[in-house]
Amino acid sequence: MTCTGQGLCAELLPELIDLDEWGSPILKDRAVPDQLRTHARRAVAVCPAWPCTAAGADRDQQSGPGPAG
Numbered sequence: 001m002t003c004t005g006q007g008l009c010a011e012l013l014p015e016l017i018d019l020d021e022w023g024s025p026i027l028k029d030r031a032v033p034d035q036l037r038t039h040a041r042r043a044v045a046v047c048p049a050w051p052c053t054a055a056g057a058d059r060d061q062q063s064g065p066g067p068a069g
């Protein structure tokens with residue numbers, strides 16, 4: 001699956017996601033701060049097609065990558 005460019009992720013998580021000229025997400029930072037973890041999970045959950053994962057958003061207090069696509 002590929003991104004359909006609907007921009008839902010960037011709308012829900014503007015602190016970490018920008019959109020390119022085609023509407024595809026660009027991560028500003030792969031680290032997800034604790035205070036944004038709920039927003040990151042929501043952005044992943046509402047995405048209709050983007051093959052993203054919440055691996056970083058779902059990790060307990062471990063450091064590592066955030067939502068990735």
